[in-house]
Amino acid sequence: MFNSRKVRAGDVWNGVVVDKTRSMPDGSNLYHYVEVRLDDGTSKKARIEKALWESLTTGDRLVKEEGTTAPTKAPQ
Structure with a gap:
């Protein structure tokens, strides 16, 4: 099938943004994604809101x- 990139309320993670993308897989809705390298060394791709996506940099x-x-976004 497919992997859901939606962030769920029960999820807990911390990490650093390594990539930002956006796509229109259904042809009508634009989705914003970030790939995050988690503190445990794995990576995760998550769908986020446009305002947060625009404020982030690698x-x-x-x-x-x-x-x-x-x-x-964690304070620096």
Whole structure:
């Protein structure tokens, strides 16, 4: 099938942005994605809101806490 890139409320992770992409897989909706290298060395691709996507650059740290519906940019 396919892998869902949607961030879920129960997810918990921390990592550094290594890539930003956007795509229109269904032909009508533009989705914004980031690839994050997690603190444990693995990587994750996650769909995020446009405003957050626009504020991020490669090397920024994202934090996703349990109970929240979206990751946040960590203060530098």
